[in-house]
Amino acid sequence: MRGRKLFHAVGPYLSAVAVVATAAILIFAIYFTQLNLQWITFLTGVLVAAILSLVGRTSHAQWTLLRRSAQLSSVKEKLERESRLRKKAEETIASGKSRLHLIDEVMSERVAFVDTDGRYRYHNRAFRDGLNLRPEQIDGRRMREVLGAKVHGEMAAAVRQSLEGRTVRYEQTQKMPSGASRRLSVQHLPQFGGDGKVTGFHILATDVTEQGEVSLPAEPPFPAPAPGRAGHDTAAPNVAGDGVAEQDMFVDLLSEQITGRNDAGSRIMAAIENDEFRLFCQRITPLAVNSAEAEHYEILIRLMEEEENMMPPGAFFPLAEKYGLMPHLDRWVVQHVIEWVSSQDLRGTRREDSIFFINMAGATIHDPEFPDFVRGQLQKYGVPGAALCFEITDSELTSTDVKAAEFARQIRQCGCRIALSGFGRDRISFELLHGLQAEFLKIDGSIILDILRDRVDLAKVTAINRVAKTIGMKTIAEFVESDEIVAKLRELTVDFAQGFGISRPRPLAELGSFIGTEVG
Template sequence: MSISSLFREFGPNVAIAAAVPTAAVLVFAIYMTRFDLQWGAFLTGILLAGILSLVDRTLRAEHLVTNYSAKLVIAQFELEREKNEREALEEQYLSAKARLQFIDEAMPFMLAYVDDQRRCRHHSRAFAAFVRLPPDRIDGRLLRDVLGHHFYSEIEHAVDEVLEARTFYVERTRRMPEGAIYHLLIQCLPRFASEGSVTGFYVVLTDITDRRHVGSGGAHGPADALQQERGEEHGAGADTLRAQEMLGDSIAERITGRKDAAQHIVSAIENDEFTLFCQLIRPLLGRDSGQPGHYEILVRLIEEEQNLLPPGAFFPLAEKHGLMPHLDRWVVEHVLKWASPRKARNTDAAREKCFVNVAAATISDPDFPEFVLRQLQRYDVPGSTLCFEMRLSDVMAQLGDAAEFARSVKTGGCRIALSDYGVDRASLNVLKHVPADFIKIDGGIVLNIVRDPVQFAKVASIGRMAKAIGVRTIGELVEDGETIARLQEADIDFAQGYGISRPRPLEGVAE
């Protein structure tokens, strides 16, 4: 311990100890010289000076004690604040860890995080199972080595774009070692540092090879004959639907971290927290060539673009809680709001059609057609602008409601499209009851027409049948020029897919 610190610690006590005997000596000296006024005054002055000095030291000591007490209170407050912040961070960490574990173990799509050096830093179990590598051959390895050089070369341009801070979606086909063929939706989502630079990106692989939709709701009227044709398929489909709804509910709530996820979607609708994308539907044949293409409207939750959510992750929960009619109304209103000034300025735009998907609950909503007619009048847009797209499974599950829905919206000039066409042997019977203007051939069939003559023959047969009854055909999930050429051979009118156009924001569509 230094001399200065010793002095600071014991100085006040030494001063007090010295002051007491000094004061006693001065008092005694004053008494002894009481008849000598000069000495008495001198000694009295010394005594007063000593007393004032002692008082000054006492006040200084009290001031220091007060300062140290205040600093101690502040330190205690800071310590309590840091303790609370640490507990909050630990709680957030545990919550994030639980959600990450859920994504890792239970999510149905494949996920990996790749840093800006293109090395994998995290992956889900589904991703490891897909690439068929143990964790020690994934983490820390280059994405090229994990996916294989051939597969990586097909998406390398997507990796380049995402590292330049652009979200990227692409569809690719991959043949597995045992011969199985998978069609994948590949999403690359950038991850940003606090200063805005890209520190890496997420790769999400979703298997869409055999994408099927299962409808819900009761059936009546002409649907009974169709259900008899399908046998037990409808009952099994209902069980599958319930399982899918439970899984979708769990996924949506666990990812968003909200128990009131349904209210969150309602709030998003009311506050315009959704955004619209579109994908071009391009004409293929002579009678439509030179005509403007059409657009399928895709709805995205803005939160999906900012978080680790695949497009449409909120749909299962919205369907579970009966919110799809509200969302479909939002889509119709905003599509017409976008189309109104566009059609006034562009004559070609007046012939374009916006394909709007409607959910099973919307098809059975008796007030929805009236809402559509009011919005058409409000925005002064012809009904032919809207083409309502219904999934074939939804139509077959509630054929009476679907037929009434089509009849009602067609009174306003709207068009009807049936998607997933060709996957069910009762597809043809649906057209007897629902007057469709377009049928969209299921992507699972179109995907294989280049290498499978049976599937090509099926598509060609659908094309001939559609032309005989005056219905236009659209091939879905078109990825490359070979598929486009085969669709043209099969006399299909339109094509849609990543080989035609990637989804893009609706507001960005040129005049």
């Protein structure tokens, strides 16, 4: 190795010496000897070849030097760029350190991140304190291992939907070691990578137990309800008291993390005004064999992806609720659904008795001008009111039954239908239906999911369906995930089914001529 390096070092000098020696011999041969012309020509050729060889080696050395210089320049620029990026990243981390500390150590909301393998990759103090576990008992472990088979089974459908890119919101009851129960409002927010694929989902859980609710139960409580339907029909109640400021701060941080902006209210309002939302729909199919009933569709809404700052479907609902924009968003949905139905009617591609279900936010139910808006849009586009069904959640009816009843009365005057969704999630009370006159009763997915394994849930569904039929309401089972559940619901004579076992959400614009003709 040392000999090779020595040779490369002295090689150029040896070539120069050889050329000089050859030239000297040639000159000596010409002037001091009697060599003939052929011998002189030969020596001249040798001299020229030596010169060309030396020139070639010199050119190669220069080219190598230029290439190495260019490489060094490129490496230098790359290092400088990386240094600038590292400095910028360090500044960003430093500026966000206080906010990260707030989420990690101070916030009362439970926050965690689960990857596509179902393993916890992040959690804050409130999350592990709520589970009464140490960090090493959560980090990197699977949800089933941390939560237990029973609780994980109840969340399985919500986890599956989150990993498919849907936002899921539901309430769950957690039984504490003391025997007391706490009520949690839970959200799953999908996280998307740069290629648009889901890389995992965030879990946000807020304790919404009212003062005085935490007490030892007189009898064992019902099993914790499993996830409800994604959408703004299951909005989490506000946290009262001193938690309001903390909750607002949390939503602000959430909006900045999701949208990349700190003015989420203006961003959502601009999206409404610029038609940046897109409508999706999920099929609601009749269960009776050879049924003549039409298939219906529930309307879902998503916000268009914005360059690198992609907002997950439905993640904007808590932000829109905070800034009082839900009535504006609901108006946008109603207008565009009616406009789309009108276009299909003109083409003759819509079955007349197909109904489109639209979820109503609590703020919209309180809006006295909303029924007049619906009436005006129906008249503007010439669409019959019977094409729409407005969903009121069981929780909204519980808390504002008078306003909900008045809302339902005015909507029915427009010719539209009313559905009560999420029935049976918290408690079962048919007294809530008096004055509502709803045509449809949606049985909550939390009890539909376990009807094949839980005799109590099966009994609940059976009783709800029978009572609903008695008072003239058609029943819709939510969160139907398998053919076996479909068969059981058909045996119970439930009227309709909705869920991933029936149909996945699809863009409303692609529905077209398939309305009323799809098969399960």
